[in-house]
Amino acid sequence: MTEADRDYEHYEAVVVGAGPGGAAAAARLADAGVETVVLERGVEAGSKNVSGGLIYAEESAPYTIDELFDGFRENAAERPITEYHLHNVSGNKVKSFDISRLHHHDTEWSDAVLRRPMDSWLAEQVHEKTKEVGGGLLTDIRVNGLLRENGEIIGVTCDEIDPITADIVIAADGVNSELARDAGLMDWDDPEEWFQGVKAVVDVPPEAINERFGVGADEGAAHLFSGDLFEGVRGGGFVYTNEDSLSVGTVFHLDSLAAERAEPHELLDALLTHPFLAEWFGDEYSEREYAAKLVPDSKKVAHGSPHEDRLVLVGDAAGQMQAQGPIIKGMNHAVTAGALAAEAFVEAKNAGDPDAAGENYERKLRESGTMRKLRPRRYKAASAVGENGVATAISDAVLKSPLGSLGVKALERVGALDRLYSSPFMAMMVPDTRTPYVTLPSVIAEELGDPVDGESAVEPPDLADRIGGLAYDTDIGNPHIELLDNSYEASGVAVTACPVSARDFGGGCYREETVKTNGSTEQVVSLDTQPCVECGTCAVIADTDWEHPSGGKGVEFRSG
Amino acid sequence: MDTLTLTKGVPDFREGQVSFDEDGHLERGETPTVMNPNDRFALQAALQTKVRHGGRTSVMSMGPPGYKEVLGEAMESVYADDLYLLSDREMAAADTWATSITLGTAIEKLGLPDLIFAGFKTADGETGHTGLQTCWCLDIPIITHVVALDIEPEKGRVRAKRLVEGDVEEIETVEAPMPAMIVADPEFEPSYRTAGERLTLKDLRAKTSKRGEKYEEYLTVWDHEALNLDPDYIGLDGSPTIVESVDPIPKAPAERDATMVDPGDPDGLEDVLEEMEPFRAELAAGGD
Numbered sequence: 078m079t080e081a082d083r084d085y086e087h088y089e090a091v092v093v094g095a096g097p098g099g100a101a102a103a104a105r106l107a108d109a110g111v112e113t114v115v116l117e118r119g120v121e122a123g124s125k126n127v128s129g130g131l132i133y134a135e136e137s138a139p140y141t142i143d144e145l146f147d148g149f150r151e152n153a154a155e156r157p158i159t160e161y162h163l164h165n166v167s168g169n170k171v172k173s174f175d176i177s178r179l180h181h182h183d184t185e186w187s188d189a190v191l192r193r194p195m196d197s198w199l200a201e202q203v204h205e206k207t208k209e210v211g212g213g214l215l216t217d218i219r220v221n222g223l224l225r226e227n228g229e230i231i232g233v234t235c236d237e238i239d240p241i242t243a244d245i246v247i248a249a250d251g252v253n254s255e256l257a258r259d260a261g262l263m264d265w266d267d268p269e270e271w272f273q274g275v276k277a278v279v280d281v282p283p284e285a286i287n288e289r290f291g292v293g294a295d296e297g298a299a300h301l302f303s304g305d306l307f308e309g310v311r312g313g314g315f316v317y318t319n320e321d322s323l324s325v326g327t328v329f330h331l332d333s334l335a336a337e338r339a340e341p342h343e344l345l346d347a348l349l350t351h352p353f354l355a356e357w358f359g360d361e362y363s364e365r366e367y368a369a370k371l372v373p374d375s376k377k378v379a380h381g382s383p384h385e386d387r388l389v390l391v392g393d394a395a396g397q398m399q400a401q402g403p404i405i406k407g408m409n410h411a412v413t414a415g416a417l418a419a420e421a422f423v424e425a426k427n428a429g430d431p432d433a434a435g436e437n438y439e440r441k442l443r444e445s446g447t448m449r450k451l452r453p454r455r456y457k458a459a460s461a462v463g464e465n466g467v468a469t470a471i472s473d474a475v476l477k478s479p480l481g482s483l484g485v486k487a488l489e490r491v492g493a494l495d496r497l498y499s500s501p502f503m504a505m506m507v508p509d510t511r512t513p514y515v516t517l518p519s520v521i522a523e524e525l526g527d528p529v530d531g532e533s534a535v536e537p538p539d540l541a542d543r544i545g546g547l548a549y550d551t552d553i554g555n556p557h558i559e560l561l562d563n564s565y566e567a568s569g570v571a572v573t574a575c576p577v578s579a580r581d582f583g584g585g586c587y588r589e590e591t592v593k594t595n596g597s598t599e600q601v602v603s604l605d606t607q608p609c610v611e612c613g614t615c616a617v618i619a620d621t622d623w624e625h626p627s628g629g630k631g632v633e634f635r636s637g
Numbered sequence: 638m639d640t641l642t643l644t645k646g647v648p649d650f651r652e653g654q655v656s657f658d659e660d661g662h663l664e665r666g667e668t669p670t671v672m673n674p675n676d677r678f679a680l681q682a683a684l685q686t687k688v689r690h691g692g693r694t695s696v697m698s699m700g701p702p703g704y705k706e707v708l709g710e711a712m713e714s715v716y717a718d719d720l721y722l723l724s725d726r727e728m729a730a731a732d733t734w735a736t737s738i739t740l741g742t743a744i745e746k747l748g749l750p751d752l753i754f755a756g757f758k759t760a761d762g763e764t765g766h767t768g769l770q771t772c773w774c775l776d777i778p779i780i781t782h783v784v785a786l787d788i789e790p791e792k793g794r795v796r797a798k799r800l801v802e803g804d805v806e807e808i809e810t811v812e813a814p815m816p817a818m819i820v821a822d823p824e825f826e827p828s829y830r831t832a833g834e835r836l837t838l839k840d841l842r843a844k845t846s847k848r849g850e851k852y853e854e855y856l857t858v859w860d861h862e863a864l865n866l867d868p869d870y871i872g873l874d875g876s877p878t879i880v881e882s883v884d885p886i887p888k889a890p891a892e893r894d895a896t897m898v899d900p901g902d903p904d905g906l907e908d909v910l911e912e913m914e915p916f917r918a919e920l921a922a923g924g925d
């Protein structure tokens with residue numbers, strides 16, 4: 078025990094964040110009798126969180142959420158996903174493929190979830206378990222940094238309570254982890270390393286879901302969309318069935334979104350209003366919630382050695398979010414990593430060397446095969462070709478030419494396209510270029526797709542109404558984001574890329590302004606954090622000093 | 638650290654709840670009874686003490702049987718171990734003096750706790766006497782206008798930050814031996830700076846909501862016989878105060894007129910600018 082440990086409040090373990098990663102870590106620690114306190118910044122666990130989302134239980138994973146939490150599927154999840162389709166879109170033409178095989182590959186089960194109900198249920202279980210061993214779970218507490226002594230990490234500091242020291246600090250604080258950044262393990266610099274996810278939860282009665290999707294009461298469907306729907310921005314859309322709602326969203330490469338100056342809410346609307354989806358919503362479109370969040374791309378950022386002193390990173394905080402082609406796997410890996418980190422600490426402690434926890438954890442990530450899924454070695458080889466601009470231009474040109482169209486038709490005749498879309502191996506290798514996201518799907522739809530008749534009557538709410546529908550507890554006079562450089566060059570792209578801002582919209586976070594100084598005019602941006610949904614986008618693409626709001630402050634998602 | 642919080646019921650003076658007769662007199666029968674709003678701060682101080690130091694937390698009130706709901710309300714807002722209501726006909730219509738005698742006797746029967754918490758004056762009487770007089774009966778010190786507390790149970794001392802003359806700008810720290818009475822100011826802010834305290838608080842909150850539903854199980858009612866009090870010294874007979882009459886306070890006349898201007902109406906806005914013109918001249922002239 079160091080000097081500092083004696084002065085400060087001490088727990089054996091501090092877990093920061095009560096998402097799936099933090100919940101798994103805390104449960105596993107408590108089960109092993111480790112005195113654990115969990116600190117979560119939301120008013121309730123889940124109130125800050127957004128995912129698509131389908132949570133997977135992989136056959137090959139060392140841990141699954143239902144193993145750690147009895148009754149998870151009955152109490153915290155929506156519908157099990159029993160069928161999976163991919164739709165290539167070109168205008169009103171759609172060519173669909175059944176990719177259930179890809180979905181079921183290595184999958185024990187997979188359920189649709191909404192994060193507020195899911196995470197808050199998990200948090201209750203975690204609180205009960207950790208209370209048994211002298212700890213517990215606290216909400217409304219934002220950890221704002223690492224506590225160091227003689228340069229070594231020994232605990233955390235918080236906005237609301239005094240510093241806490243611990244033998245292990247598990248940072249499960251999600252994407253834009255302030256702790257990972259504080260430790261120098263992650264930076265928020267490169268838009269190419271991130272996706273931005275935007276999502277609407279839409280009310281649809283359970284019977285209507287069963288009927289419109291052709292599923293039973295305890296079945297569910299997933300649908301993915303790619304092609305020319307999204308103004309050439311690289312990414313895709315999804316529709317997942319919940320108990321009595323649909324999760325409809327988009328996930329785009331952040332660099333592409335920024336480069337195209339695309340408006341995320343408009344891209345979501347392009348999906349929502351496509352005639353193919355019209356009948357799913359029925360006559361009355363009723364949007365329950367609009368939300369957004371960044372998603373790290375594990376292929377580029379999953380940290381090979383996510384620990385430092387007594388700190389370990391798990392889940393999104395360590396970049397452990399796998400985009401397996403169209404299938405997104407973040408929650409399951411967060412669960413695995415959280416449990417492995419806990420296991421690593423327990424082993425190190427039992428061996429009388431708690432400081433070895435970080436090394437143990439790194440080894441477990443490797444030996445369990447988790448690292449290989451997150452950062453496939455072959456991806457590096459594939460991307461060397463895929464991300465090369467010239468190669469893209471050539472393959473795009475070939476695909477769009479009569480030759481390409483012929484090729485696509487030929488592939489279809491021999492069933493090669495079906496096989497291609499169902500191959501987990503191919504999905505893992507998809508390069509981050511326009512070709513797989515936009516060009517190929519559009520060509521496929523153009524050549525092989527059937528036109529969808531009719532117009533969609535769906536009128537999504539505008540941004541003002543979407544913001545108006547969210548609950549906020551604003552920390553007045555204490556904005557959590559500071560614009561460091563307000564020039565248009567440095568931060569202007571936030572006006573479009575921020576999911577609650579838009580050109581010519583005064584009610585969002587970022588606004589474009591023209592100021593006149595000494596006869597010359599200058600274009601600048603201004604920031605109002607009140608409508609912020611804390612997605613993290615402007616931490617990466619604008620010049621800001623970006624923090625999360627204090628505990629309980631800021632936006633509160635009800636569905637997530 | 639055992640504590641007792643004193644609370645009472647008052648008419649619910651909020652708009653829509655309170656009713657007055659034609660002469661402007663309060664209609665008690667028509668107006669619901671709620672906990673004296675200032676007592677909430679006393680309860681928060683008691684809760685903070687329980688979270689930090691543990692021990693028993695009791696709440697007491699003197700009044701008609703209907704006040705038991707006020708005790709239920711207290712139970713809903715903080716965890717209380719037990720509730721006491723001092724109530725019978727002989728105690729009715731007591732002034733602050735008779736009330737203090739009754740409360741003091743009941744507290745002695747209960748056993749003097751380490752700290753007694755009270756709210757800063759009641760919303761109906763507004764005298765602020767009851768706490769002081771009760772302390773006089775019990776012969777214990779009192780600290781009023783308290784905004785923060787620091788208790789050292791092992792030394793038997795309490796240190797309090799209090800507002801001097803009720804002024805937020807001027808704060809003094811005073812110390813008193815326990816047992817003592819603490820009168821919490823509306824500016825009292827409970828503070829929980831450790832994870833351990835917050836976990837205890839969370840635990841108590843979870844239990845409190847369950848107890849609130851069946852608060853009557855934790856309630857003890859004492860009448861004057863239980864307290865062994867002579868009816869001549871309590872209630873109306875024991876009250877030296879004579880209320881001659883109650884005059885309604887006339888409504889203050891509005892000093893300012895307001896004119897509504899439609900922000901979309903340029904003429905209206907023009908008028909506003911014109912009205913403001915003299916001030917601009919003043920500003921330009923260097924006035925402040």
Ligand SMILES: Cc1cc2nc3c(=O)[nH]c(=O)nc-3n(C[C@H](O)[C@H](O)[C@H](O)COP(=O)(O)OP(=O)(O)OC[C@H]3O[C@@H](n4cnc5c(N)ncnc54)[C@H](O)[C@@H]3O)c2cc1C
Pocket residue numbers: 093094095096097098099116117118119122123125126127128129130131132133218219220221249250251252254255273274275276326327328369370371372391392393394397398405406407408409411625
């Ligand atoms: C639109 C979208 C769709 C997605 N779809 C899927 C999908 O279908 N399947 C899938 O598996 N994944 C999906 N993901 C990714 C998935 O949501 C994440 O990978 C997953 O949530 C990561 O879990 P985590 O526990 O690491 O972090 P999170 O779930 O983000 O939890 C972090 C927690 O830490 C808290 N926190 C953060 N900072 C602090 C602080 N300083 N102090 C205290 N607490 C703090 C947060 O409030 C939060 O509760 C999607 C993401 C998005 C945005």
Ligand code: SF4
Pocket residue numbers: 558571574575576577578586587606608609610611612613614615616
């Ligand atoms: S201000 Fe930044 S963090 Fe907030 S919603 Fe906009 S882009 Fe996201």
